[in-house]
Amino acid sequence: MRIWLALALVVLAALPARAQSPAADPPPANPLLSEWKTPFGVPPFSEIKSEHYLPAFKVALAQQIAEVEVIAKNPKAPTFANTVEALEASGGLLDKVNGVFGNLTSVETNDEMQAIDREVSPMLAAHADDIRLNEALFERVKTLWESRAKLKLAPDQATLLEKTWKGFVRGGALLSKERQERFRAINAELAGLEVKFGDDVLKQTNSYRLVIDVPADLAGLPERVVGGAADAAKLAGLEGKWVFTLQSPSIWPFLQYAEDRELRRQIFEAYISRCDHGDEFDNKATLARTAALRAERSQLLGYKTHADFVLDENMAKTPAGVYGLLDRLWGPAKAVAAKEAADLQAAIRTDGKDFALEPWDWWYYTEKVRKARFDLDEQALRPYFALDKVREGAFYVANRLFGVTFTPLPDLPVYNPEVKAYEVKDADGSHLAVYYVDYHPRASKRGGAWSNEYRGTWVRDGRSVRPVVVNCGNFSRPTGDAPALLSLEEVETLYHELGHGLNAMLSKLRYNSQGNVPRDFVELCSQIMENWATEPEVLKVYAKHYQTGEVIPVELVNKLKQAGKFNQGFTTVEYLAASYLDMDWHTLAEGKEQAVPAFEDASMAKIGMPKEIVTRYRSPYFRHIFSGGYSAGYYSYIWSEVLSADAFKAFEERGLFDGATARSFRTNVMERGASEDPMTLYRRFRGREPAVEPLLEKRGLQ
Ligand SMILES: [Zn+2]
Numbered sequence: 287m288r289i290w291l292a293l294a295l296v297v298l299a300a301l302p303a304r305a306q307s308p309a310a311d312p313p314p315a316n317p318l319l320s321e322w323k324t325p326f327g328v329p330p331f332s333e334i335k336s337e338h339y340l341p342a343f344k345v346a347l348a349q350q351i352a353e354v355e356v357i358a359k360n361p362k363a364p365t366f367a368n369t370v371e372a373l374e375a376s377g378g379l380l381d382k383v384n385g386v387f388g389n390l391t392s393v394e395t396n397d398e399m400q401a402i403d404r405e406v407s408p409m410l411a412a413h414a415d416d417i418r419l420n421e422a423l424f425e426r427v428k429t430l431w432e433s434r435a436k437l438k439l440a441p442d443q444a445t446l447l448e449k450t451w452k453g454f455v456r457g458g459a460l461l462s463k464e465r466q467e468r469f470r471a472i473n474a475e476l477a478g479l480e481v482k483f484g485d486d487v488l489k490q491t492n493s494y495r496l497v498i499d500v501p502a503d504l505a506g507l508p509e510r511v512v513g514g515a516a517d518a519a520k521l522a523g524l525e526g527k528w529v530f531t532l533q534s535p536s537i538w539p540f541l542q543y544a545e546d547r548e549l550r551r552q553i554f555e556a557y558i559s560r561c562d563h564g565d566e567f568d569n570k571a572t573l574a575r576t577a578a579l580r581a582e583r584s585q586l587l588g589y590k591t592h593a594d595f596v597l598d599e600n601m602a603k604t605p606a607g608v609y610g611l612l613d614r615l616w617g618p619a620k621a622v623a624a625k626e627a628a629d630l631q632a633a634i635r636t637d638g639k640d641f642a643l644e645p646w647d648w649w650y651y652t653e654k655v656r657k658a659r660f661d662l663d664e665q666a667l668r669p670y671f672a673l674d675k676v677r678e679g680a681f682y683v684a685n686r687l688f689g690v691t692f693t694p695l696p697d698l699p700v701y702n703p704e705v706k707a708y709e710v711k712d713a714d715g716s717h718l719a720v721y722y723v724d725y726h727p728r729a730s731k732r733g734g735a736w737s738n739e740y741r742g743t744w745v746r747d748g749r750s751v752r753p754v755v756v757n758c759g760n761f762s763r764p765t766g767d768a769p770a771l772l773s774l775e776e777v778e779t780l781y782h783e784l785g786h787g788l789n790a791m792l793s794k795l796r797y798n799s800q801g802n803v804p805r806d807f808v809e810l811c812s813q814i815m816e817n818w819a820t821e822p823e824v825l826k827v828y829a830k831h832y833q834t835g836e837v838i839p840v841e842l843v844n845k846l847k848q849a850g851k852f853n854q855g856f857t858t859v860e861y862l863a864a865s866y867l868d869m870d871w872h873t874l875a876e877g878k879e880q881a882v883p884a885f886e887d888a889s890m891a892k893i894g895m896p897k898e899i900v901t902r903y904r905s906p907y908f909r910h911i912f913s914g915g916y917s918a919g920y921y922s923y924i925w926s927e928v929l930s931a932d933a934f935k936a937f938e939e940r941g942l943f944d945g946a947t948a949r950s951f952r953t954n955v956m957e958r959g960a961s962e963d964p965m966t967l968y969r970r971f972r973g974r975e976p977a978v979e980p981l982l983e984k985r986g987l988q
Contacts, residue, residue: 318342318383324699326709326720328754329386329740331701336398339387343406346380347413353377354417357426364426366437370450373423374797375746381798384410385740385754392738393724393731393758394701395488404481411477415470418457427451442961446797449960452599456587465586472583479576483569484732484913490560490567491907492729495522496530496540496553504528506545508665513765532557533727534734535762541649542664547641554646561906569906570882573871576912582877593872593918600804601925601964605873608921612869614978615924616862616893618987622855627898629655645900652853660852662845664773670825670842671777672832673725673761673770679828680784683818687948688792688956689713692721702728710791719743719791720754725780726770727760735759735779737786737812744798753801755790757783769832774846778816785815794957805919807964809926810933811956817934820846821942851986856899858985863901865921866893868911872918882906924981929968931980936972 317333319342324330353376360368387406391399417423430437431451439447454460458469497519498504504512514535515528522529530536530553537553544550561569580592589595593605602608630651631643637654641647657663681692691711698707700722708721722740727733740754759779764770772780789811793801818824822843829838870889874880886905895901903910910916933951940947954971969975982988 316342319345328699328720331699334386339402342383343409346383347409349379350377351416354420354423358420358422364429366430366439366443369426369430370447373450374446374799389738389740389756390701395730400485407477407481408474411473415457415473418454418459419466424454424459427454442796442800445961469583469586472579476576476579479572480913483572484909486561486567486569487907487909488732491532494532494556497524498528503546503549506543508543510765511539511543534760535727541646542653550646550650558900558904573905573912574879574882577871577874578877578879580872581874591873591875593869596918601806605869608869611925612862612865612921615858619855619858619862622987623859623896623899626853626855643898645898648856648898656849656852660845660849662849667774668771669831670829670838671772673772675828675830676772676777676780679824680781682827683824684784684788686943688952690718717752719752721787721791722756724756725759725761726763733760735783737783739790742798742801743793743795745796753790755787757787778819781815781819782812785812789956792952792956793959795959795961800959800961803960804964806922806925809923810929813927813930814934823942854985854987859896859899860902863890863895864903867901868920869918928978928981929976931984932976933972935980
């Protein structure tokens, strides 16, 4: 604490003279550096302004460096407690500041926040390097690592020691001085490139709109979609027209329903050519440089490629392990997709047309085939999926499985009036977590859906700190008088994110860092939750028509179940293609910049990509791998899906809400985070290693 105060004074003294003028009021305290007296210690959002971040980051970074110096210079011999645990406990203030900033840059961003991000990202990268390249500290960790057999550590402690040791080695601690310098330069440059890549995708996505001013061009579109487009036009000052954008709730329904083929082509091509126009938002050079630098860095550290470097810390372990799984699924998926393409071509003929199927036709004719085959109109489902009911249903499932309850906290501070807060309690009434939900798109919010934390969980000095968790989505908004009515996919996404949320909220971890689960394991808890969303027993509870209160009819549920396997060839092919693309970019054996379109074309040619399907992400806007943390990791969704299909099979065999199975899943997997090897945790729950068959069966790919 004293260290922190001293550092805070240093920073204040460095302020410009204006702030030191005796006549001026003292600057108001920085809320990011104060104790939060809010309920549950959540961030006091309304008090935090953009100008608070940079000074807070500077104080927090300096504070952790000071904490680390104390550990490194400890005259006593290294012990697990005075070195590894002490290091784990350092940086608390940085976690707090970054918890707020990291979350709000995704949901309430603007030019100012993006500028701060660009400034802070390299600072954070350099800071991590500073710690990992502290020689005295490394010597202490090395001593402990070498004597680990004698330390008598509990499993989570042994994991922490190994992770700490590897963190140093992977951070360049074993490198010579000049190699360390190059290593640091690469990290700093990469941090900047990754931020720029993400910013450009967001800006390019927001820069496009398809404006329709003739009602005839809206043919085929459901009323709800037209209403949304009219609202968007009004917001854009184009009252009386209709605006479609590249954001999910706008482009996908357009491609699904718009009869006008030329307009479908236009919006689709705008989508897949994002950041590939040779203008200020073009990402080709950025990503080529990123891939080259990652290859160079991994070789500095003694790994063959970036993928080898990344996978070493994941359940898959090696590129061969990943390619092996992808290859196993690719053949069956492509065969099913070819059948689907033939069905769509037939539907085009039935429609009285004679053109060859193109990528921008896929959604439209799939909808027609779906309707003919299952008579299942997505729009007919939506009235049963009012957002509030869907959320209640997800809470019901969490309660039946794990005994947890959700109590609204209407007065808790939030960062946007659309955000809702809940207290999550365990079956015995004890506090588990604060849970925020933020479900609708805004221009200031990134696309997709995700789960994150403002605060993790840990135990220190016998006191258990509980997490503050947030689920974000870009779900359809309410239109007109109707509540927000979700698509089936959005319903499953809401359950998915709650699964991530529960993974965090149920955690029983001594060490905060062990909340970071390897990404090919982390999707297990989220994907398994999706299964309950469409079980008839659960639908009965929540899927009620928003006007009549009628429960979703049995035949609709049956159709929905059958339709679950529909179009899975396409879905799997476009996903696997992106996974191959990711792996190809990250198995480069030398740090040479590649020509982007040629590299991507070669990658797609190698797997024989069907010409009617485009990879789910093309390189210039593949944010997961060039801006998010999923480089050499996009495969992990399907890896986790193998796990989740196999895990859900246990519930199917023993009962959807079987108490013993749910308890075992909770105590062996959900509570354990990354405190032990994922395969060990999984085997403890399932009694064996995961099998791939339940996934093939689930997707109809057998
Ligand atoms: Zn997920």
